Each structure stands twice: as structure tokens, then as C-alpha cells.
Amino acid sequence: MSDNEYDPDDPDDEHGLGPDVEVAIESEEPEITDGPDYMFEEGEVSSKDQSYVFCPKAHRKGILRLVTKHFVRHPFFPDRNGKCSTAPEIRRQAVAEMYQYCHLRNLREVWGYMWANWYCTKKWALWARSSDPERLSRLRTTMTVENHWKRIKHVHLHNLTHPRLDQLVYILIYRVTPAINARLENLDSLHHLGRARAPTTLQVAFKKSWTGLAKRGIRRTDYEIDIEQWTCSCGHQKYNPHHLCKHLVQAVPPPSADFWVEVIRRRTKPLYRHPELRPINQPRGSFDDYDDGSITDGDDQVWTGSKSMLSAGRWRELTNDTVLGKRTRQDSNIGPEVSQVPRTHVDVDAPSTQRAALRDAEEGLEEQEEDARREQLRELARKLRMGADMIEEQVEYGTPIWTASILRRSIGHDVVDMVDDILRERGSHRRRETTWAHPGDQVEARRRANTMGYVVLDD
Numbered sequence: 317m318s319d320n321e322y323d324p325d326d327p328d329d330e331h332g333l334g335p336d337v338e339v340a341i342e343s344e345e346p347e348i349t350d351g352p353d354y355m356f357e358e359g360e361v362s363s364k365d366q367s368y369v370f371c372p373k374a375h376r377k378g379i380l381r382l383v384t385k386h387f388v389r390h391p392f393f394p395d396r397n398g399k400c401s402t403a404p405e406i407r408r409q410a411v412a413e414m415y416q417y418c419h420l421r422n423l424r425e426v427w428g429y430m431w432a433n434w435y436c437t438k439k440w441a442l443w444a445r446s447s448d449p450e451r452l453s454r455l456r457t458t459m460t461v462e463n464h465w466k467r468i469k470h471v472h473l474h475n476l477t478h479p480r481l482d483q484l485v486y487i488l489i490y491r492v493t494p495a496i497n498a499r500l501e502n503l504d505s506l507h508h509l510g511r512a513r514a515p516t517t518l519q520v521a522f523k524k525s526w527t528g529l530a531k532r533g534i535r536r537t538d539y540e541i542d543i544e545q546w547t548c549s550c551g552h553q554k555y556n557p558h559h560l561c562k563h564l565v566q567a568v569p570p571p572s573a574d575f576w577v578e579v580i581r582r583r584t585k586p587l588y589r590h591p592e593l594r595p596i597n598q599p600r601g602s603f604d605d606y607d608d609g610s611i612t613d614g615d616d617q618v619w620t621g622s623k624s625m626l627s628a629g630r631w632r633e634l635t636n637d638t639v640l641g642k643r644t645r646q647d648s649n650i651g652p653e654v655s656q657v658p659r660t661h662v663d664v665d666a667p668s669t670q671r672a673a674l675r676d677a678e679e680g681l682e683e684q685e686e687d688a689r690r691e692q693l694r695e696l697a698r699k700l701r702m703g704a705d706m707i708e709e710q711v712e713y714g715t716p717i718w719t720a721s722i723l724r725r726s727i728g729h730d731v732v733d734m735v736d737d738i739l740r741e742r743g744s745h746r747r748r749e750t751t752w753a754h755p756g757d758q759v760e761a762r763r764r765a766n767t768m769g770y771v772v773l774d775d
């Protein structure tokens with residue numbers, strides 16, 4: 317088998333990236349003959365050798381497989397021999413593998429690029445999981461920040477190209493922030509305490525992945541499986557988005573329906589801790605005193621969803637920050653300075669300087685908008701007077717072509733209708749009409765639109 321081939325049915329395949337990664341790698345992309353200008357230094361020019369290729373196409377997929385393999389490696393996951401490598405060992409092996417790959421294929425420029433932009437000490441810490449040997453991040457990229465700005469751009473600013481600074485601040489305070497606070501409240505484990513909890517997006521994807529792996533066949537049973545630490549030496553666990561493998565999934569009893577809304581992906585070892593994650597021949601455990609979770613390890617849920625923690629009036633202990641077998645957020649091991657800060661409760665009925673300041677800012681912004689509307693209407697009135705003077709001048713001078721064009725195009729017809737409707741409304745000795753026009757009556761609908769809100773001033 318060549319370097320760029322992958323056999324998904326071979327459990328001993330050294331790549332083992334999985335079908336999703338393989339599909340992305342095998343997808344064909346259009347050839348780019350040269351990079352953008354910002355990639356080149358001053359004075360650097362393209363090679364005059366027409367046959368020169370920075371990285372031949374035959375080697376690109378092999379490099380992508382190596383980079384993917386080096387990215388997902390972590391001290392938490394053992395190799396085929398059951399040994400867990402340290403973070404320095406993982407980086408040393410990764411650098412050696414990439415160097416040997418480029419050296420054997422005479423890819424000098426590729427190795428120079430990979431070292432300077434990916435494998436040197438400073439760059440390695442920016443993308444490799446193993447750069448933090450104590451924790452395993454739940455996020456692979458800056459997707460959370462990118463999604464935040466995407467929502468602001470496409471949901472709240474979709475019709476504003478270059479908003480004013482005061483308008484942007486107003487939107488961020490009164491539209492973006494309340495939406496985020498409402499979302500955080502729904503995600504809080506104590507929100508609607510005791511009610512059935514809907515699975516999160518992560519839990520839905522976790523269940524789908526678990527169900528698929530539970531249906532796959534197992535040909536080898538000599539892997540080292542540690543359910544308590546949630547590791548397997550098959551080598552495929554690190555490639556799974558939820559760090560599952562078919563050997564771990566099938567080594568525990570089928571989970572109950574409550575498991576899918578209670579399971580939490582931690583950042584420390586073990587990545588999953590739950591009473592139902594046990595060997596098949598062992599009884600089910602209990603949530604009480606099972607896990608002293610914290611924000612540091614990713615298990616910051618005060619109530620995991622287990623109804624047993626709410627029985628016999630113990631739900632009062634949760635609401636009073638006395639958590640059964642778990643540390644609260646303020647007591648989590650997140651540093652002495654942070655843990656000693658007491659929780660603050662805001663009384664919405666009490667006067668607040670902050671709310672008053674925000675209210676004053678909102679009123680000031682409304683006044684500015686009203687002033688802008690008034691100035692716009694004054695400019696409109698000035699232009700209408702100028703237009704009326706121009707029409708009178710041309711009528712007195714006698715220009716049949718221009719005046720005929722004005723009449724033919726009904727210039728100012730809507731203004732005439734508005735004046736007639738208001739004069740009709742101001743007339744006396746008649747009954748005032750209703751606020752809403754009858755359906756289908758366009759004339760009455762126009763009169764309502766022209767007169768609604770109009771204030772009759774004394775002459």
C-alpha cells in the first residue's frame with residue numbers, strides 16, 4: 317500500500333483518520349499556481365522555471381494526513397502498545413516524521429515552510445492539542461468567536477453596512493447582550509430545576525456518534541480498554557470528535573434515555589464520568605459524591621439532570637449552593653482570587669445607577685434620531701417650495717414642452733393628494749371618519765395614511 321492510500325477496513329492502518337477526514341482530504345480543489353502578494357517578501361519574484369512546483373500533487377494528501385495525525389495526538393490517548401507519550405515526546409516524534417517525509421521525497425521548500433509556520437516551538441503551541449498536556453480542549457479552532465461575530469453581522473447588522481458608533485453601541489447593549497444573557501440562562505443547569513432537560517447540540521451529536529459506533533463490528537479484542545479512564549489503545553479514539561471508539565462504546569451496557577442529557581465532555585482525564593459508564597458485569601453507580609466537577613475540568617454543571625439528586629427535598633440544597641458531591645462555580649478550583657469573590661444578586665426593583673445610565677443613553681439616542689428626522693423634513697419642505705417656484709416660473713414664461721412633461725408624469729400628485737386630504741380633514745361641519753379604512757377602499761386608505769397623526773394648529 318502506498319503512502320497516500322488508506323484502508324478503512326484495516327484496523328492496523330497507521331493513518332486511521334476515519335471516513336469523514338478522508339473525504340475532506342480526497343476532495344479535489346482547483347489548482348492555484350501562485351499565492352497572493354502578501355505571502356511574499358519584498359523583492360521576491362516567481363520562479364522562471366515553468367516546471368517548478370512547490371509541493372507536487374502526489375505528496376499533498378500524505379502531508380495532510382501527517383498534520384492531522386500530529387494535531388490530534390495528546391498524552392491522554394495511548395498508542396497501540398498501551399503507552400501514553402508525553403507532550404515533548406509527541407512533538408519530537410511529529411517533527412521527525414514530517415522531516416523524514418519531506419527529506420525522502422526531496423521536498424526542501426515544503427519542510428522549510430512546515431518548520432517555520434507549523435512545527436517550530438512558537439507555532440506548535442498555537443495548534444497542537446498536546447501543547448497542553450493537562451487538559452484537552454473541547455474546541456478545535458476559533459469557531460466560537462467566529463460564530464459570535466457572524467451572528468452580530470448577519471442577525472443584528474444585516475441591513476447596516478457602516479453603522480454609526482452610537483448606533484452600534486446601542487445594538488450591542490440592547491439587542492446582542494440580552495440575547496446572549498437569555499441563552500446563558502437557558503444553558504444554566506439550575507434553569508427550570510426539576511423539569512426535563514433538552515439535550516444540547518453537543519449531546520445530540522454525541523448520541524449520533526455513539527449509536528453509529530455501537531452498530532459496527534469488532535474483529536480484534538486485544539486492545540487495552542480502560543473504562544474508568546475512558547481510553548482505548550486502538551488508536552482511533554483521538555480522531556473521533558467526541559473521543560469515542562467502538563471498543564469503548566460496546567464495552568459498557570446500553571445507556572438509558574437519561575444518559576444522553578446528563579453526559580458532559582470534560583477537559584481533564586477521564587473525559588467522561590457517569591454512573592452508566594461501567595463494565596457490563598458491574599452494577600450501576602450513583603451520582604452522589606461521584607464527581608467533584610469544576611469549571612477547570614469542564615464539569616461545571618451544578619445539577620446534572622439526575623432526578624435522584626432532587627428527591628427527599630434535596631433540591632433545596634442545590635438552590636442554596638450546597639451541592640451534593642459537587643463544587644459550585646464560585647467554589648471551583650479556578651484560582652484563590654476568583655474563588656473568594658462572593659456571588660452578587662441584583663434586585664431588579666431597586667434603583668440602579670447602571671440602569672439609569674443606560675436609560676439616559678437610550679433617551680439621548682432617541683432625541684438625536686428625532687432631531688435627524690426634523691432636519692430631513694425641513695430639507696424636504698425647502699425642496700418642495702423650490703419645486704413649486706420653478707413650476708410657477710416656467711408657467712409664466714411659457715414652456716409647453718417642460719410643463720406638459722410635468723403634467724404627463726403626475727409630478728407632485730402625491731403632495732396634492734396629501735394637501736387635499738388634510739384640508740378635507742380640517743374642514744368643519746362634518747363627521748370625523750374612523751381610524752381604519754374599509755378593506756379594498758384605496759381612496760379611504762390614502763386619506764387615513766395622509767391624516768393619521770396630523771395635528772390641527774390654530775390659525
